[in-house]
Amino acid sequence: MVNPTNSRPSMTRILATPFADKEFRHLINFLGFWHFASYLAVPFLGIYMLTVLEMPVSMVVGLGVLSQATNVLFLQVWGPMVDRLGSKAVLSVSSSLYLLSILGWVFTTMPDKYTLTVPLVIALHAFIGIASAGINIATTTIRMKLSPRSQTTSYLTAASLATNLGAGVSPLLG
Helix, strand or coil: CCCCCCCCCCHHHHHHHHHHHHHHHHHHHHHHHHHHHHHHHHHHHHHHHHHHHCHHHHHHHHHHHHHHHHHHHHHHHHHHHHHHHCCHHHHHHHHHHHHHHHHHHHCCCCCCCCCCCCHHHHHHHHHHHHHHHHHHHHHHHHHHHCHHHHHHHHHHHHHHHHHHHHHHHHHCCC
């Protein structure tokens, strides 16, 4: 970070600056609440697949790989869309897709497993990966745009702190 004066600000002041920025605080709140809400359910999907759907561990791991692979592939799709349509539009679409994918888990057992359970679980994992890519690229772009050039490190640290606190606390409460 560029220090315009020769005096060094305190670490507390550096880390508190992003929280004092009203616009960036909205992003911090969104990231914290979003990750809290999404990680309230997602970590337990693996347990659900193993116990209720009685899938083998290899299939559960394979579905996790599928989700990550679609995430990586769709970064190339969402990136140009962010450039063309803007981060907020992509965030709106991808977060809606993510929520619909989580809602789709309700239909995996009706009330028991059925013929379309496995194809539905595969599709849901792919859609979660696609949606996560859009959410990640849009929020990262918003983080970079909102952080002042001379204080990018502290702003990105604050955003990561909110993200990781939300993602870490919610499974413990769940």
